[in-house]
Amino acid sequence: MSARAYEAVIGIEIHAQLLTNTKMFCGCALSFGDEPNVHTCPVCLAHPGALPVTNAEAVRLAIIAGHALGCEIPERSTFHRKNYFYPDLPKAYQISQFDEPICGPGRFRYLTEGGEKELGITRAHLEEDAAKLIHVGGDGRRAGAEQSIVDFNRGGTPLLEIVTEPELSDAADAAAFLRQLRLTLVQLGITDGNMEQGSMRADANISIRPAGSTGLGTKTELKNMNSFTFIERGIQAEIARQTAILEAGGTITQETLHYDPVTGEIHSLRSKEEAHDYRYFPEPDLVSVAPDRAWVEELRASLPESPVDRRRRWVADSGLSFEDAEVLAETRELGDYFERVAAVAPAKSAANWVRGELRAQLRERGQEPWESNVTPAALGEIIAMAEAREVSMPNAKAVLAELIANGGDPRAIVEAKGLGAISDEGELEALVDRLIADNPAQVQQLRDGKDKVIGFFVGQAMKATQGRADPGRVGELLRERVRE
C-alpha cells in the first residue's frame, strides 16, 4: 500500500495560561521568573485546612474565549478533582472540569490559502497548572538526576484547556488553525500566547486510517509542542511514522510521544503513572459556576471583531491579498492602524504602504506605526498625493521619512521642500527632449527595442528634477518622441 492510501485524523488540545493577576484558586500573584516559591500560600501549597476559591476573572476570560470560539456557555459549570500523586501537584489532585465545562461545543473558522475552513471545538475548561519541577544533576532530565526540587510559583496558574474535535487531516491546517486561534486569544487579552515560555502549549492526538474509511485507528498523543512550525513538522513526522508501521504490517501502540525538533525524531515519553485512573469526582470545596445570563450576553455583544473575521472582510470587501490580510491582522493595533489609513486612502494602497514602506522605514527606529509620528490621516494624505501623481513615488517616500523624523503635515512638507510633481506638461516635454539630445547612444538602444534603457532615462529625469518628475509620464513621453 502506498502512503496515499492513508488519511490522518488529528485532534488538538491547547493549554492557554489566562492573563489574570492572581492564581486560579488563591490570591497569590502570577509572575514569571521570580525567586522560587515566593508566590505561595496555604492554599496553593495544599496546607491542611486550606480551601480553593474560584478566580472570577478567570471565569470571565474563559467565557470571552468561549464566545470567540463560537462555544455555547452552559447555565452551570462545575469543577472536578483529578487525582494522581506527583510532587508538582501538592494536593495530589488537580482541580479541573469534567462533564460540565465552562464552555460547551463550538466551531472555530479559520483561513487557509485554499479557502475558509472550520474546526469543531469539543469544549474548553478551566483548570490549575502544576508546579515546576527542576531536576538537579545528571543531564537535567528526571532519570539520572540527583534530586528534584519544586518551585510552586507556577502551581495554581489558571489554564484554559481547549479541545478540538478530531476533524483535521492535514498538518498545515492544524498549524493554520493554531496560529489563528492563538491570535484571537492574544488579541482578546485572554492569554499572552507566549509559546516559548509555555504560556500556550499544544498537544496533538493523531491516528491514521485507510483513506475513505470511517473507523478510527489507534491514536498517539504528541505532547507539548512549543512552536507552530514544530507542531506542523511533528504531526507530519508522526503521520509518516504510523504509515511506515502499518505498511510494514505492524500495529500502532497507544502512547504519549515527544517530537524532537532538532533531530526530527519521535520518542516515546514515559508516562507519570503506568495506569491512569484519575478517579474524577465533583470538587466538594467549590460551588458550581452559574454565570448570570445577561452578563454572558453582554460579554458576547462586546466582543471585538476577531482577527480571522477582519482578514476575511479585508479580502472580500477591500480586495486585499491573503498575505496582506494575514500580516496586517497580526496585532490588533496594526489592524486598527491600517483601517484608519484605509478610511482615507484606497485599501490596497493603504495595505502596501502600511506593511511595506512604513514598516520598513520604522524598523530601524524600532517603532510600530501606531507609536510613530505618522498619523493614519497623514499617511492617507501621502498615499492620496502619490495616487494623484501630485508627488512622485520617491518623493512620497521622502515625505514619509520627514514625517517620521520630525512630524508635520505632508502637504506642508511637499510645499516647503518643493517636492511637488511637475505638473507643467511643457516642462516635462522639454526635459525629455533634452535627455534625448544628450544621450544618443541610449536612444539608439531604445530604438533597437531594448526597453530596459527607459529606466536609465527615468533616473536621469529624476536626478534632474530632484524627484519631481513623474516617472511614468517620463517613460510615456520618451516612447512617443523616440517612436516619432
Add this chain to the structure above:
Amino acid sequence: MSAPTDLTATQQIAAVRAGEMTSAELVDAHLARCEDDRWNSYLALNADAARARAREIDAMADKPPLAGVPIAVKDALVTRDLVTTSGSRMLEGFRPLYTATCVARLEEAGAIVVGKTNMDEFAMGSSTENSAYGPTLNPWDTGRVPGGSSGGSASAVAARQAPWSLGSDTGGSIRQPAALCGIVGMKPTYGAVSRYGLIAFASSLDQVGPFARTVADAALLLSYIEGRDPMDSTCVGLREPVCVPTATDLSGVRIGVVEELMGEGTDDGVRAAVREALDRAEHLGATLVPVELPNSRHGLSTYYILAPAECSANLARFDGIRYGHSSADTDNLTEHYERTRAEGFGAEVKRRIMLGTFALASGYYDAYYGQAQRVRTRIAEDFDRAFESVDLIASPTSPSVAFPLASRTDDPMHMYLSDTCTIPISLAGLPSVSIPCGLDAGMPVGLQLSGPAFSENRLFDAAHALEAAIGFDTAPPALEAAA
C-alpha cells in the same frame, strides 16, 4: 460559691464584666484542670500564650465581647504556631501557618484558646480511640469512651476543663460525643460556618460547631463563628443572626418522632429516656407526630461511600514532601509515598482511604459513588417532605450510651452503627442539636433535635425549653468523686 470552672461561659463572661473575676483567674483555673488531664482530653496546651492574652484583656477598659473566657478547640482546626495534628502521627509536631477562620473570629471576640483537644485521627471514628495519641476517657466513667470523633472537645467541657469548645461534625462527631458525655453539642446547617482551616475529612459533610453545658452557651458560641467567609465558597452563613434562646414552652411546636430510630437497635434505657423527654415536650405544649424517613435506613451505607471517597482525595496531600511525617531513606518516589503514608496513617484512616479509592475507581464509580449521591438526594427529600408537616424532628442521638473502651475497636461495623441516628441528618446538611435528656445505668443519654436548613434559632429555642424542663445535671458524679 461554685468554682470558676463550674460556671457556664455566659456566667464567666458576666463575672469578668462585673469585675468579680479576671480573665487570668479563669484561664488559670481551667489550665490547672487541663494540666491534670486524667481524661486525655487535650493534645496540646496553649498555656503561656493563653495567660499572656488573659493579662492583655484584663488590662483593657473596654473588654471584647467574650471577655477573655477560655475555650478548647478540636485539633482538626488549624491554629497558627500552635501544634495541630488532627489526631494523626502524620502531623506530629506540625505548626500551621494560619488560624482557621472560626477560631480567628473567636479570638478576635476575646475568647482565649487554652488548648487543642484529642480526636479520632482525621475525625474518622466514633470513640476517639483512633487517635494516634491515645484514647480520651469519658468523665462519667473512665472505663468508657467519650464518643467521637470530637471526644476531647466533649470530655473537656464535661470535665470542666473548658466552659465550651469547638468540634467538627461529619456524620455525628459533635452530637454523638455530646450525648455520651452529657453535654450540649450542635451541628449547624452545612454552609453556616466557614471550613477554612478545618482539616478536611469529607468536605461535603464537615461542619464546625459548638459544645457547651447549656443550650444558651452553644447558641452564643455559634453566633460568633457563623457567617460568610471569602476563603470558603461553600460557606454562606446563616440567614438570620443567632438569638440566645429564652423560650420556656413549646406551644404550637410540632415535633416529628422518627419511629424507625426508636425501635430495634436502640437500647431500652436510651429509648426510655428519650420517651420521657418527649413526654415533657408534650407537657410544654408540643404536638408529637410520627414521621417516616424511609430512605434513612440507607444512610450508613451511603455515608460510608461518600465520606471515604472524599477523604481519599482530601488526605492525598499528606505525601511527606512539604510538611508532616516523611519517611527517611527511601529509594524512589513511589516507595517514599508508600512508606510515608504507611507509617503516618492509622488503621481506620487507611481503611477509609482504600474504601474511597475503590468507590471512585473507573468502572465502579457509578455503582458506588454515583449511586450514593442519588440516595443522598432521596434522603434529603425525605426530610423536606417531613418538614412540610412538622417543625422539628426528634430521635435518640445515639442508639446506646457510652460503651466500654476497646469494646468495638475490632468491629468497625459495630462502631459505625453508633452514628445511625446522626448520619442521615448530616447527609441532608441539616442543623441538629443533642441535649442530655437523662441517664441509662448512670450514663448520659442524648436527645437529638433536628430542623430544616437554617432553622437554628427554632432549634435552640426548643432545646432551651426542653433543657429547663429536663433539668439534667451536667456534672459527672465521677468527677466529684475524683476531685
